[in-house]
Amino acid sequence: MSDSSMSRGSPPTPSPASASAAPPRPTGRAAGPHGDGPRTGGADQGAAAAPAEGGGADDGLLASLAPLLTEWLPRQRWFAGKGRPISGFTLVSATELLPCTARDGAVGLLHLLVRAHQGSYADAEGDAQGDTGDEADGDANAGADADADDGSAGRAGRATAGAEREEREEREALAKPSSASRARRRPAPEPADCYQLLLGVLPPNPHGAGPPPAHRAARAEPEPGPAAANAAANGAGEPAVAREVAAPPRLAHALIGRPATGPLAGALLYEALADPRQAALLLERLRLPGTLGPLRFRRAPGAAIEAGLTPRPLAAEQSNSSVVYGDAYILKVFRRIAPGINPDLEVALALTRTGCRRVPPPTAWFEAAGAGAPATLGLLQPYLADCADGWQYALDQLARGADFTAAAHALGQATAEVHLALARSLPTAEIGPPQIEHLTAAMSRRLDAAAGAVPALRPFRRALRGAYADLAALGDGGRAWPAQRVHGDLHLGQALRSTRDGRWSLIDFEGEPASPLAERRRLQPVVRDIAGMLRSFDYAAAVGAGGAHGGPQSAAGTREPREWARRSRAAYCAGYAAACGHDPRAEPELLRAYETDKAVYEVLYEARHRPDWLPVPLSAIRRLAGPAARDTA
Structure with missing residues (x-):
């Protein structure tokens, strides 16, 4: 930005x-x-x-x-x-x-x-402080907008959950130029x-x-x-x-x-x-x-x-x-x-x-x-x-040791139905090689800035940059993706589940209030919303493992919450595919790049505001940077 x-x-x-x-x-x-x-x-x-x-x-x-x-x-x-x-x-x-x-x-x-x-x-x-110029231009496609704190009750049209103001400040910090510039x-x-x-x-x-x-x-x-x-x-x-x-x-x-x-x-x-x-x-x-x-x-x-x-x-x-x-x-x-x-x-x-x-x-x-x-x-x-908001429902299921995959599958279906309806009712477009080049360059700049501020991120920088390079290579080869209106800030706190029949509704389509309206209305790949929800599952797993006080589980990587998140992610993507015929996992380079960009933002946010939570996004960073990182779900 x-x-x-x-x-x-x-x-x-x-x-x-x-x-x-x-x-x-x-x-x-x-x-x-x-x-x-x-x-x-x-x-x-x-x-x-x-x-x-x-x-x-x-x-x-x-x-x-x-x-x-x-x-x-x-x-x-x-x-x-x-x-x-x-x-x-x-x-x-x-x-x-x-x-x-x-x-x-x-x-x-x-x-x-x-x-x-x-x-x-x-x-x-x-x-x-100088003008950042075009360093962060086009960030609306970059995906680092969703809330890193999914823990507030949600209702239709209620205020966006999480810390939008703090997020905007962190995104501005990511775009700061060097002292020389x-x-x-x-x-x-x-x-x-x-x-x-x-x-x-x-x-x-x-x-x-x-x-x-x-x-x-x-x-x-x-x-x-x-x-x-x-x-x-x-x-x-x-x-x-x-x-x-x-x-x-x-x-x-x-x-x-x-x-x-x-x-x-x-x-x-x-x-x-x-x-x-x-x-x-x-x-x-x-x-x-x-x-x-x-x-x-x-x-x-x-x-x-x-x-x-x-x-x-x-x-x-x-x-x-x-x-x-x-x-x-x-x-x-x-x-x-x-x-x-x-x-x-x-x-x-x-x-x-x-x-x-x-x-x-x-x-x-x-x-x-x-x-x-x-x-x-x-x-x-x-x-x-x-209705109960999806964040609290997920935490309740974790506390009871109950399975969440059926709910995650249904939530994936609901997300796909909304995306399909948005594509029918509002303009669509295509992002091609020039847009992909601009997008991946902005992601790389944010990664470098975050690694400069958070030493724990530096060992993964080369591998994470590879996620952006893989996407850029597809763009160089002429690959293009559909773009349309999306939610722009999708996470579990923006989904409501009926206690009567389990039906999901999505709310708060305002996007990031700190961004101009033109940016919030920009056409983007649907994977931006999907990546935001996948990251939300990781956060729910960590917080749910931390107990009744709502803090993150200290290791954030023990087998049980990690497996809960893996199953939920897989079920969500499968539900999305069942509703629209396209599985987000079929385009691993695109999904990995967007999820990596989101996780990089989360690392910077947690390091500056909630250091005890830093293990949560770092766990995702390790997964995204690992040998099996391209299988993001």
Whole structure:
């Protein structure tokens, strides 16, 4: 992945007619959309940067929020810019879903699209980092995208399992040029990722009119943590007016802070999805679709959404946020926003049109309009309440000593059915010698970089490079492979198994959220998904052997878990072949290259984040580098 991928493109651009700034209004209507106004706020601009000259009232809103967001955003698990300083913000749009300036104590709901401007990782390290240029270009075909940690509960449309942010950082580290080449390159452009925020607003002085007290207006600071919030709610150490606007204890973990100035001065802001009242409003907007400023709420033809369902935010979140409504629906709220349809929605719509029942169909969604393609903001799908995610099911089977081959075979069939449906419903292509040459060169560069960082990988480097050379030789001979839309991040945590009939469903077709939409929509060989699932079996075997605590089995190579993984891999490939007539093992060079690239990424990830887990991918490295490595299943 090149450094340019750190900047995910522009968020939705407003039309010229609606680009003028206007303050939020207590009418429940949109206060936008707004154009790319002056940049405001940031860690290097003090606590409350003044709006740029002539910026209008919305710049006052953003200036008042900037100190709070600078502190709060980096603490969110879905924030992709960890380790890089925030230098400022740009307001893309501000929309009141509920009035935010009322003085009667009514809670407001403010929807924001905000660009966060940041320096490069090298800026944070004090070392100038050059643009990686084409060193990692085309990495979408390289296969190092799936999560190395399959251990979170999965449901249709829920946030992608695992550590996408950490994975993106590791892939960027793999693409770092040498110190000599850095000196010859220009500094990387400053990224400006766009994030979707939903802010609950508790107005000041709910029992009376008037401005917030002077001691509140004199400063802008992040709200104290849960303990301080609870103390305030109980009357300890705060004046009476502060107690009146304190958040309920159940929202203490979601607090953001109080702006000192601007249209929301003195109001208490918090993450709205943690509030059942606010989450219920989103479902109501989807149940009764329409337009509110730049926001468009859409419902699938013929879909009917039940009213009054109780919302329940999911705790295990990664790159997005998810809310379950009753046992009927799950809403995925995308946090990192780019113009265009999100693959999660695009693929689900396409598969629904073909009649594929392996993926939950879209029930409703909402998007932000702009001058170009609307940007997908959220997706509502049926909640598969009777399903367990494949990762947990595999661990349960291992703990019981039960056979997993039948389930793995059925999962292979489900994967093949989805691939066939994707090939029928979306474009296909062919990758030939030039693409294969580019692909294998990128794989080799990642191997060299990882071996430089992890000494345990170095003894295998020559043999692993042979896997890429074998594939390159086929390309030199004129060999080509079909390419199509794939899942892009397939592992056991992205598969759901019905407890009723054992049927598998696949979820989370978003791909790697850190990558641009164009890259996530790139056509690729289906073996990328297959390799990701095969690696997931190895991880399940190691973790299952480690016992109830979920850690890896220390040897990660003892006969029993290794044999479990071998049987599961073989059954999965056989099931895939039974459904589509093509066995992935029939093209060992292609499969070995993709699985090797994935395992190399895992080695680097584990060495830097979970050293105790390093034996898991190293066990695969030994197998892939061994004499029988070409028989990858």
